Structures are given as C-alpha cells and as structure tokens.
Amino acid sequence: MNAAVVTSYSQPPQYTTFDNPIPAEGEVLVQVRAAGLHQIVRSIAAGKHYMSTGKFPFIPGVDGVGIFPDGSRNYFGGARFPYGTMCEQTVITPAVVIPLPESIDDAMAAAIANPAMSSWFALDRAGFVAGQSVLILGATGTSGQLAVQIAKHRGAGKVIATGRNPEALAKLKSLGADEVVSLDQPTEALVASLRDAMLANGVDVVLDYLWGSPAEAALNALGAKGVVKPGGRVRFVQIGNLAGETIALPAHTLRSTNIELLGSGFGSGSMNGIAEAIGGFFQLAATQKFEFSYKAVPLAEVTERWGEKDGTTRLVFVP
Template identity: 55%
Template structure:
C-alpha cells in the first residue's frame, strides 16, 4: 500500500510503498480517508516528543478517519506501530468512535486532536464546572481557537484568550472570547495584565498551550506577597510547549498561591478518557457547529505538506 514513511528523525516523511497491515484478533483494518498533520505528529516524527521511540521505519500519524470493513465511518486513534494513520490502510484497536453523519471526514481529522486537548483538560483534568472562568495561553492556534469555543460550550462564565497575533485575537471575540490579552506586552506589563484579570474577574482554570515565558508570567501573576492572604484556587493545566520546553519556577510561587499545576496529554489522561473526550466533542458537533481552519492535501504530497504551518491544519487524503 501507499503511505507516508519516516526512516530517520533527520529526514522528512516521504511517500512510499509499505507492506499492508494484517489485523490481529483484537484489531480492525481501516481504509483511511483523512489524517491530520498535528504538532504531536511532527514531534513524534522528529524525535522531540516524549512518546518518540527511535524505532524505524514507521508510518506517521496518531489518529484519523476511515471506513471499517462493515462500512461504518469511524474516527480512530493510536494504531499499533509501525502502522500510523498516514497510509491507505491502518489498524485500529479499541480507540474507535462512530462519526455522526453531520461531521465531515476532513473536519473530524483536523479538529479531533486539538479539540481533545481542551475538552480532556477541562472535563477530566481540571474537573471544570459551568460558571467558572477560563484563561487560555496560546489561544490563536488551532487548539486554542477550539478551546475558546469548547470552554463556552461547556458553560464558562468568562473566557480570556491570550496570544501574539493581534488579528487572530480579534477574530476570537466572534468565537466566544470575552476578553483578550496580547502576549506581545513587555514581561512586566504582561504580569500586570494577568494580575488585573485575576483580581477583577477571577480565573479558575488556565489552559496553557505554550509554557516558556508566557507560563512564567502567568505563574508570577498568580503568586502573592505577604502572610495574611488566602489565595484563590487556580487550576493551571499544562498542555503544550510551543514557547519553550522549560521554565524557571520559584518555590514561593507554589507556596504563596492556590495554584494547582497539572499536565494533560497522553499519559496523564487515560486512553479511555481521551476517547470519551473526542466522542463528546463529535456529539456536540452534531448539535452545533465548531469552527476550525484546515486544508486538504493528497497523501503523495506529504513531504511538502509537512513543512506547511500548523494553522490552518493540514489534512492528508490517501
């Protein structure tokens, strides 16, 4: 069959011929119709993700949409290595979800992974409750844009979108953001903007797609001075690290505040929780539209498509 193939962390995936996968007793052979090139897919293919194994060759792709032998349209995730989703066929285990008729294959492949990141973070990790407020670091990316919509859908009282792209921030108000904060501010002004938001409106949950300097600024804003205060509880959910893999975190930031620092991703959330998050997102899609930008490319263009920006999300069509 035709597929994308990774033969080295130093090389981009290439269009190639590989052996057809043969399902075991607990696997289903899926004819793939769409697979998204998500940031995690690129990171696994270049060796920078904690899930990278160093075993070559392999077909990239962590999830996708396809047709089961009985004709069902399904979303699937995490095929058995070396068979990823960027091929004509792949193998699916228990991580399969029937797609509602109203959800398009390419949209599902583009949106499910970024939508899962905030749905699981809010519902499973933060134990979010309707009426709480959410601040999103990195709201202008595909995942952040969906996070704004999902937070509102789940009943957020207030959603604050934070990002560098001024035009994209402006667009987020139409998607449900109640306020925006530019990450282009100086470090001092950014900390002050975060402090003002916390003091004036309250922040219950932070969804962090960035880490790096923006996370340092937010955690500095959460920290308190003095001994007589009782700091409010803020759940800081770490999801991505596009602004840097590490931060400097003084111990006093944790002791002086009510911050609860949690991760959300493969490992910190169970596969069943991630599957449920995507299933709930698709069910919500059948009742109301969610917006995300994506472009489709044929599988044979995988090498060129790999270097395209993450937004709009690129979807490969075998």
C-alpha cells in the same frame, strides 16, 4: 500500500510504498480516509516528543477517520507501531473508536478531533464546572481558538485568551473570549496585564498550550496578591510546549497560592477518558457550529506540505 514514511528525524516523511498491515488477534484493519497533521504528529516525527521511539521506518499519524470491516465510518486512534494513520490501511486496537455523525465529514473529523480533545479533556482533568473562569495561554492557533469556543459552549463564566498574532487575537472576542491579552510585550508588562485580567475576571482554570516564558508570566501573575481569592483554587493544566520545554518556577508561588499543576495528554489520562472527551465533542459538534479552518490535500503531497505552518489552518492528508 502507499504511505507517508519517516526514515530519519531530520527529514520530512516521504511518500512511498510500505508493507500492508496484517491484523493480529484483537486488532482491526482500517481503510484510512483522512488523517490530520497535528503538532503532536510533527513532534513525534522529529524525535521531539516523549512518544518518539527512535525506531525507523514508521508511518506518522496518531488518529484518523476510516472505514471498518463492518462498513461503519469511525474516528479512531491507537494504530500499532510502525503503522500510523498517514497510509491507505492501518491496524488498531479498538480502544478509541467513535462513530461519526453524518453531519461531520471525513476531513473535518480528522482535522478537528485532536485539537478539540486537547481542551475538552483538559477541562475534564481540571474538574471544570459551568460558571468558572478560564485563562487560555496560546489561544490564537487552531487548538487555542477551539479552546475558546469549547470553554464557552461548556458554560465558562469568563474566558481570557492570550496570543501573539494580532489579527487572530482580535478575532477571539467574536469566538467567545471576554478579554484578550497580547503576549507580545516585555515580561513585567505581561505579568501586569495577566494579573489585571485575572483580577477583573477571576480565574479557576488555566489551559496552557505554550509553557516557556508565557507560563512563567502567568504563574507569577497568579502569585500576585488578590488574584486567587481566599479559599479559591486554580488548576493550571499543561497541554503543549510551543514556547519552551522548561520554566523557572519560584517555590513561593506554590507555597503562597492554591495552585494545582496538572498535565493533559497521552499518559496523564486514560484512553477511555480521551475517547469520552472526543465523543463528547462530536456530539456537540453535530448540532453546534464551531469556527475552525482546515484543508484537505492528497497524501502524495506529504513531503512538500509537511513544513507548512499556517497556525490557523489544520492540514489533513487524504490517501
């Protein structure tokens, strides 16, 4: 079959042939219709993710849309290594299989499920309830823009959105953000801006797509007097690390403030929980409009397209 194949962490995948998968007992053979190029997919293929194995060759992709042996069209994850999803066929264990509403086409489902899950599941991890306030670090990318909309659709009382891209930042209020904060400012000024925004709007949950210096600034701001009210609690959920792998975290921030640090991703939650998050989003997306930009391109163009990083448009490969 034709597939995108990774043979080295230092090179983009190549469009070439790969042995057809043979399902083992308990596995399902899927005819792939579309697969999204998500940040996690790039990271795994570059050897920079905790799910990278160091083994070659392999087919990239963590999820997709496909046709199952019974003729049903489903979103799926859980492909068996080395068979990812950027190929004509793959084999999966049916842990994450979600029937798709007719109103959601193949490319949209493949593009939107992973970024939508990142915030939906993180809100579940935080025990979010309607009426609470949410701070989103890194809200100008595709995942962050969806996070703003999902938080509002799930009843957030206030949404504070942050980012660097001025045009995308200006757009966030139309997506549901109550206040926006630019990350493109000196550290002390950023801490002050975040502190003031949280004092004005309150904060119960932080969704962090960035880590690095923006997370440091947010945690310092949370430690400021009055930001976390007496008896209050903030759940800081770490989702991505686009701004850095590590942070400097003063001990007194955790001792003096009721902050809970959580992770959200493969490994920090159950596959059932992830499947429920994606299924919950698809149910909502079947009747509610979400603003989300994606582009479907032939899988044969994977090598030249791999490096494209628009930031606001999700690429989808179609075999």
